[in-house]
Amino acid sequence: MxxxxxxxxxxxxxxxxxxxxxxxxxxxxxxxxxxxxxxxxxxxxxxxxxxxxxxxxxxxxxxxxxxxxxxxxxxxxxxxxxxxxxxxxxHGGFEPSQFHPISDFGDPIDLGDLNELGNYVLSTRVRCARSIEGYPFNPLLSSEMYAELEQDVGYALEDLEGDLSGKYRSLKDISSEEQEELLEKHLLFKQGDRFLEAAGASRFWPEGRGIFLNENNTLVVWVNEEDHMRIISMQEGGNIGEVYERFVRAVTILGERLPFSSSERLGFLSFCPTNLGTAIRASVHIRLPLLGEDRQTLEETAAKFNLQVRGTSGEHSEAEDYVFDISNRRRLGLTEMEALKEMYDGIREIIQLEIDMEEGNSQCRKKSY
Incomplete structure (x- = not known):
């Protein structure tokens, strides 16, 4: 060089x-x-x-x-x-001498329905970032590399069967009107994030970008957005066990067909250092009117379980109608199942706190009469 x-x-x-x-x-x-x-x-x-x-x-x-x-x-x-x-x-403590543990997806049946205590969770998703060996990340990808990557991932997606099967479409073949519809449903990524643009993630747009959707839109794969791949399992409601089970099947199959980039120390590698190790982000969109008025308590409770609170339009966005996006913050130094369990336990505690606040308000109203 x-x-x-x-x-x-x-x-x-x-x-x-x-x-x-x-x-x-x-x-x-x-x-x-x-x-x-x-x-x-x-x-x-x-x-x-x-x-x-x-x-x-x-x-x-x-x-x-x-x-x-x-x-x-x-x-x-x-x-x-x-x-x-x-x-x-x-990642809350991961020293240079530490090594990320071997992957362990655990048994999805160990995770239940987060709405067991009440219908607070509007939707649930589990997603991960994956990079393909042999290709650099966004700032160094050429237009030809973007096209090659899209082709490699597209071939792998064709092998998905059963409830995972679906169709891959290049972004340049999707009309602007349909893109807006997909964005409103949180199914598609968009150009224009200033942080990613400044990092060189939007070069040659929309070359090499696209989206895979299964038949009922519960499995989504983004190609060449921030990372080479974002694999997403999602559905309405709070049944995280179902969402995670689908996710594990999809990631396992795709990992058998594509060489995911990883290292012994840092686990799976991606463009952003927040997405290392498991590179998993498990999240819910959840309506919390009372905790939404007491943001400090919400943040403190989430922090106990290493969870991140933000608006439903992504990082740096505000919550609308008291609906928050809450997800696991730690992805490195713990297994996939440990990351999911941390998120699961934290959301259950947050829901219980919202219920306790509702009951407290109800008691106060009774005393006022």
């Missing part, structure tokens, strides 16, 4: 100096110290990834929570002085 051009290095130095004086609270700002910056700024991966490829979104968006993306799998090793402390802090 040729050394980095001096003019490029001068520009990187200039951008970093500007970033240092911003009022950013991102993990990038916290851990990219001058010492670390000087140590790793000249490095280039075999695929051609530079430090700038990994931090350019955080530089452009000081309000990022993380601000760091891996441009390829090797970035996690070559720029480990930056990635390791970010990974450690985000």
């Amino acid at each position: 040729e050394p980095i051009d001096p003019a490029f290095m001068a520009l990187l130095d200039e951008e970093y100096e500007k970033f240092k004086v911003t009022d950013s609270h991102s993990l990038l700002k916290k851990h990219l110290t001058q010492e670390v910056f000087d140590k790793i700024k000249h490095r280039v991966t075999a695929e051609g990834a530079t430090l700038h490829d990994c931090i350019k979104s955080g530089l452009a968006n000081p309000d990022s929570n993380i601000g760091l993306y891996a441009a390829d799998a090797e970035s996690y090793i070559l720029f480990q002085e930056l990635f390791d402390p970010v990974i450690d802090e985000y």
Whole structure:
């Protein structure tokens, strides 16, 4: 690999100096110290990834929570002085000496219906990020690579059978009107996220992008959105056992047909360091009117179970009509089943708290008469 051009290095130095004086609270700002910056700024991966490829979104968006993306799998090793402390802090403690455990999906029957105590959960989904070996991540993908990836994944999806079978469609073949309909149903991704765009995730759009849907829209696969693949099992209501069982079958079959990128230490690898290890995000859309008025209590309760609370339109969005998207935060250093159980237990506790608050209000109203 040729050394980095001096003019490029001068520009990187200039951008970093500007970033240092911003009022950013991102993990990038916290851990990219001058010492670390000087140590790793000249490095280039075999695929051609530079430090700038990994931090350019955080530089452009000081309000990022993380601000760091891996441009390829090797970035996690070559720029480990930056990635390791970010990974450690985000995942609640995962030191450089630790190794992600072997996959264990457990038995989905151990997870029940979250609406057993009342109809609070509107919908449930379990999804994961997967990258394909032999390809870099978004900032380094060429237009030809996007097309090749789409073809590889498309062939694998054709092998899904039974309730998993469905149809893959390229994004460029879907009308703007239908895209809007799919977006409203939370079935499709969209272009325009400034954090991903700054990271280089929207290049050559819509080349190589597409969506797979099974017959009843309970299995969805996104191709080349943020990651090479997002595999999603979803349905209305709170039966997380059913959702997870479908998810496990789909991921297992696709993993037999595609070489998923992984490492012994970090588990499955993806574009964002928040999606490592299991790379699983199990979430619910849940209506919580009382806890919605007491956001601090909601956040504190979620934190006990390492859960993340946000609006239903994704990160950085607001909750509408007291409907929240709550999901597991930890994905690294625990098995798939442990991640699901953490989310399951946390949601049950949150629901019980909402019920207790309802009963408390009811008692207060009775006393007032």
